[in-house]
Amino acid sequence: MAIKVHGNPFSPPSQRVLLALAEKDLDYEYVFVDMSAGQHKKEPFISINPFGQVPAFEDGDLKLFESRAITRYIAYAYADKGTPLFDQDPKKVAITSVWLEVEALKFDAAGSKLSFEILIKPLLGMTTDEGAVEQQQGQLASVLDVYEARLSESKYLGGDSFTLVDLHHVPIVNNLMKTKVKALFDARPHVSAWVSEILARPAWAKVLDVLKI
């Protein structure tokens, strides 16, 4: 099959890529990377991603890494298939770009650390650092305050429609809603409504089904 995703079902970045493929209704082969065996740090994986992280991605002879580069590629290369994930107008796509940066550099900074501390560490037999959780919740709350203002003016973060921006949040939001951090989302009505919307998308249900999680 032309499209292959090398990943791990519990990795939010891997889930991000699978969601983009599901939104685009694309077929792909999913190749499990056994991180417990260090497979991501060795050949042949390392030749696709020299940073030794999941996911890695192939489309024919094109090899990519970094989930947000992969999803952008999918969104552009398959613009005419499935859900439109960005706007063609340069000014509208610029607004989407702003919030793509915000997700990657501000939301994810706190969000993925919280997801790791609260959900992943226990699975690895490690202890959650409650001090770090407190601090990161504070950080996330500041970001969500900006989101609350934005979403009171705009149905989705990038504009009127669901785009790549909203999609990028889904895996971490999904994780956080299973923890006490849910309270931060529930306390902000527009954020809360947006969260329910994006988690309810059929493409996300498909991904959870494929990963059996």
Place this chain on the structure above:
Amino acid sequence: MAIKVHGNPFSPPVQRVFLTLVEKDLDYEFVFVDLSIRQHKKEPYLLMNPFGQVPSFEDGDLTLFESRAITRYIAYAYADKGTPLIDQDPKKFAIISVWLEVESLKFDAAGQKLSFELVIKPLLGLTTDESAVEPLQGQLALVLDVYEARLSESKYLGGDSFTLADLHHVPIVNNLMKTKVKALFDARPHVSAWASDILARPTWAKVLASIKR
């Protein structure tokens, strides 16, 4: 003037936007934001950037923040002017995207903090935290090892030509080359050649000259 950049000339993200405008040969108005009186944390600045950071950007009625969203907008909207900074072919652009993510999430993570500790803090009369510098150098070294391998196969990070992926590095590389971190670049021949190349661009010299004014 239609294009306005709001910021502080010593801020690397602001410089990133200046450089893109110069590469594109675009006229713009620079609006100074006085960080020392926390102008960026108050109205009306916050109306442009709810996170209270520089730069912010206007093009007519379009207002943007996040330097890398601004540069992407400039690169797309003015694709036919000045230096080509992106590629219209989805597969070539995907490769550029990968290294845009790497700069933003891996290089800058260490690079920006080192630049702040070693270059900015002294300018503000603050003391460098030497205990932080050592681990950050270690982090940067690992990233530069990947860059060394990449640049031994490819003249620039994104491919054969200078693109946004290289441009985004210029302000921080410029700062780091004034410090002991220069040694990390010098120790890697392909990285060193690439650093010299991107810093030697006449457009960057124009940016530095305009900052002095």
